[in-house]
Structures are given as structure tokens and as C-alpha cells.
Amino acid sequence: MTIPFFNYAARYAEDRQKIKDIVYEVGTSDNFILKERVAEFEQAIRSYTGAQHVIAVANGTTALTILLKAMGVGPGVDVLTPAFSFISTASTIVLLGANPIFVDVNPLTGMLDPEDLERKITPSSKVVIPTHLFSVMADMKSIREIADRYGLRVLEDSAVSLGAIQDGQQAGRLGDAGLYSFFPAKPLGGIGDGAVIVTDDDELARISRMLRNHGQDGITRFYHHFVGYNHRMDEVVAAYLTHKLSRFDDLLHRRRQIAAQYNAALHALSPDVYVVTENHDSRAYYTYVMQAERRDELQLYLKEQGIETQIYYPSVLPLQPAFAGIGHEAGDFPHGETFTQKSIALPLYAEMPDEHVQQVIAAVSDFYAKVKLHV
Ligand SMILES: Cc1ncc(COP(=O)(O)O)c(C=O)c1O
Incomplete structure (x- = not known):
């Protein structure tokens, strides 16, 4: 990668x-x-x-x-x-x-x-x-x-x-x-x-x-x-x-700088992409997760460009085999289930150079431009 x-x-x-x-x-x-x-x-x-x-x-x-x-x-x-x-x-x-x-979770933020x-x-x-x-x-x-x-x-x-x-x-x-x-x-x-x-x-x-x-x-x-x-x-x-x-605040600051670049560029791709942009200055960016239309195709496209992504999380907990005994069914947690189908995490770490951040942004933008051409 x-x-x-x-x-x-x-x-x-x-x-x-x-x-x-x-x-x-x-x-x-x-x-x-x-x-x-x-x-x-x-x-x-x-x-x-x-x-x-x-x-x-x-x-x-x-x-x-x-x-x-x-x-x-x-x-x-x-x-x-x-x-x-x-x-x-x-x-x-x-x-x-x-x-x-x-x-279930809030449909926009994914939180309780x-x-x-x-x-x-x-x-x-x-x-x-x-x-x-x-x-x-x-x-x-x-x-x-x-x-x-x-x-x-x-x-x-x-x-x-x-x-x-x-x-x-x-x-x-x-x-x-x-x-x-x-x-x-x-x-x-x-x-x-x-x-x-x-x-x-x-x-x-x-x-x-x-x-x-x-x-x-x-x-x-x-x-x-x-x-x-x-x-x-x-x-x-x-x-x-x-x-x-002792250097944690600097690390957080750098993470926010990267997230600010993602927020600005990806917000512009709405409605194909949804990103939470509120409270940017008070957020601790652990992973950068967005909701994406045609998520699986996007992930494959990014992989072909050498960009590794992750899915947080592929299933809501009540539908995991570990909790099957409780008896929940698909559709019981509609907002959470939508997140599992659309969410994708992009690379973000304090040591990531701006050049890589811009490469990721360009690749995501290219994907949606190409998708539109083929509609
Ligand atoms: C939201 C949340 N709670 C709890 C944990 C558990 O932490 P640990 O991996 O240190 O056991 C994690 C780990 O990723 C987490 O993301």
C-alpha cells in the first residue's frame, strides 16, 4: 500500500x-x-x-x-x-x-x-x-x-x-x-x-x-x-x-489539521459523501469516518490506488453471532444498520504528510466523478 x-x-x-x-x-x-x-x-x-x-x-x-x-x-x-x-x-x-x-444511534452522528x-x-x-x-x-x-x-x-x-x-x-x-x-x-x-x-x-x-x-x-x-x-x-x-x-496536544493538533483538509474537501462531495463537520476544534480525531454512497465500490477503487481503508463497523452488535441468543433481527436498528452499510474510515494519523492527505482526497473525488460519468 x-x-x-x-x-x-x-x-x-x-x-x-x-x-x-x-x-x-x-x-x-x-x-x-x-x-x-x-x-x-x-x-x-x-x-x-x-x-x-x-x-x-x-x-x-x-x-x-x-x-x-x-x-x-x-x-x-x-x-x-x-x-x-x-x-x-x-x-x-x-x-x-x-x-x-x-x-439505536442518531442517523447523522452514529452516536447513541x-x-x-x-x-x-x-x-x-x-x-x-x-x-x-x-x-x-x-x-x-x-x-x-x-x-x-x-x-x-x-x-x-x-x-x-x-x-x-x-x-x-x-x-x-x-x-x-x-x-x-x-x-x-x-x-x-x-x-x-x-x-x-x-x-x-x-x-x-x-x-x-x-x-x-x-x-x-x-x-x-x-x-x-x-x-x-x-x-x-x-x-x-x-x-x-x-x-x-507531553506531546499529546501537538499530536491532536496535527490530527485536527488533517481532518480539516478532509472536512473541507469531502463536505463538497455531498450528497455522495456525508461528513460530520461540527465542533471541529474540540474534537479528538481518532479515525476519520464518513458515510459514503457505493461504499464497497469506493473502498475497492481506493485499494486499487494504493490507499488502505477500514470499515468501522461492518455489523451492528445485536446482529453479530455473539449476541444471536438475544433474538434481534435485521431492521431492528435502522440507523445503526445504515451506518454499517455506508461508513468507511480513511487514513489519518499525526505523522501523515499533507501530500498523502491530498492524494486520498483526490482519489475519493475521482471516484465520484467517474461514477457520475457512467450514470
Ligand atoms: C469505543 C471503544 N470502547 C472500548 C474499547 C476497548 O479498549 P481496549 O482495546 O483498550 O480494550 C475500544 C477499543 O477500540 C473502543 O473503540
Whole structure:
């Protein structure tokens, strides 16, 4: 591929020596897991987000599991979650023995639809998981208002949205608790799996901190307040993330510059292409996803031009084999299903040169020009 979708070699090039140093330093120390480098990283995220509590864990999926459990989710509990999302927002509910109640998404943004949320609330509903995908945020104000009215807790899945802002507040800080994933593809990508939980709720923080480490309180070793997990963060991962956080704003800024070029050029291709252009300056562009007519043909055409793309996501969650037991059918989530047929992600990473961005734009424009000639 001339223009890859991810370019990890470019992404980590600047840090080659630093990574060697960190691995050597941690590997020859006595401190491998959940020690001072993890504490330092938690403090760095506290400063960056303003969250009162930051709890470093093994990955974003585990952050969701811990928070759901800390919120009292288990057998007999319903959790409202988007039909169009990454698997973790539903799998974690099922693995805790609770029931996912799938909610359709807004037809323009692809994020949890507050109106459908209100329709789907059941007497056993305890938690709602608004999820921000790609670079677009769910409508947190409306969701919070509905959640308060029905006594639901709000677990904000901000796994991909560190640095995004809504109503003057950081993504992850608009619900009762949030999280950020540091999977290598994410804007703050680490050298392995990793994530943090953020919350201002003392009790959620206290329980989450113990759940990540076998129910221990960090003071008395081998005293287990309850049954917990081994979901801790490694020192190597934490040290690298603290290092990278210092240039995170620059990385976000570069991502926004690239997205601005895409937004301007692709918006002009409407109605063949639909892109969300609102709130550009407060968005954290993780992946650049647009809705495209003749999506599969476009993807093939781009591939022929050496441009790699991805489909986020090819199926709504309730129609995945993993959730077949719930009994949903095609047509149950019309907006989410339309997204699965039209959405396509274009390459976007901070290290991407403008020349490549312009090549992608030219190829997408050429495709629709050619399609029109043949109509
Ligand atoms: C919206 C969302 N939530 C949760 C996760 C899970 O994060 P992790 O891969 O760190 O487990 C992801 C991962 O891509 C995600 O996109």
C-alpha cells in the first residue's frame, strides 16, 4: 500500500531510543507492575483532565468491566448500550451476567440516540453507556438529563476520546465515570495494552482501585475485601505513556489539521459523501469516518490506488453471532444498520504528510466523478 491505514513505523520512529531506555530501565529494576511509574502516569492524567481519581488498568475493555461491576451490574440488571459500537460496550455487560439493551444511534452522528434510549429503558435498567466513536461525541447533555430522570448511572465510554471537549468539559468527565484506552492505534497510543478509569466519585474510585488488583486495598497485602481481577498496568507501558503525554496536544493538533483538509474537501462531495463537520476544534480525531454512497465500490477503487481503508463497523452488535441468543433481527436498528452499510474510515494519523492527505482526497473525488460519468 502506498498510503497505509495505520503507520506504526512512523508513529513510533521518534521514540525508538526512549523505548529502549524504558524497557532496559524497568526490566533491570525490581518494579514491574503497578509501582511508581504507574502512579506517575495516573498523576499526569489527573493534571491533564482535572479528574479527581485516575486508576490505571490493563486495557479499555477491563476499565468498562471494572466500572460496570463497581456500579453494581450483575445478573438481573439491564444496561443500555449502543447497537453501533465496538464489541466491548456489550461484551463486558454479558460477561458480568447482565443484559445488554441495545439502543439505536442518531442517523447523522452514529452516536447513541437519546430518544431511542428513553424508549428502551426497562424497570431493571441501572446504567447507560454513551459511547464516543471515531471523533464524534454522543449528546451527553440529553443523555445525562434522561439518566437523572430515570435514576441511571452514566458510564461514558470515552476510550478513544482523550482530549475532546463538549460544553467546556473533557470527554470522560461528563458522566459518573469515563475511561481512556491506550491501545497502540489510539491517539495516545502506548507500547502495549493499557487504559485508565477517570471519575470524581470517591466510592466508584475506591472500589475500582481494589477490583483491578484482586480486591486488595494497596495497604494490606493478601487481604481481599472482595473478589477482584488481575487487571493492572505494567510499568513499561506507564513510563512510555507519561513520556508521550507531553506531546499529546501537538499530536491532536496535527490530527485536527488533517481532518480539516478532509472536512473541507469531502463536505463538497455531498450528497455522495456525508461528513460530520461540527465542533471541529474540540474534537479528538481518532479515525476519520464518513458515510459514503457505493461504499464497497469506493473502498475497492481506493485499494486499487494504493490507499488502505477500514470499515468501522461492518455489523451492528445485536446482529453479530455473539449476541444471536438475544433474538434481534435485521431492521431492528435502522440507523445503526445504515451506518454499517455506508461508513468507511480513511487514513489519518499525526505523522501523515499533507501530500498523502491530498492524494486520498483526490482519489475519493475521482471516484465520484467517474461514477457520475457512467450514470
Ligand atoms: C469505543 C471503544 N470502547 C472500548 C474499547 C476497548 O479498549 P481496549 O482495546 O483498550 O480494550 C475500544 C477499543 O477500540 C473502543 O473503540
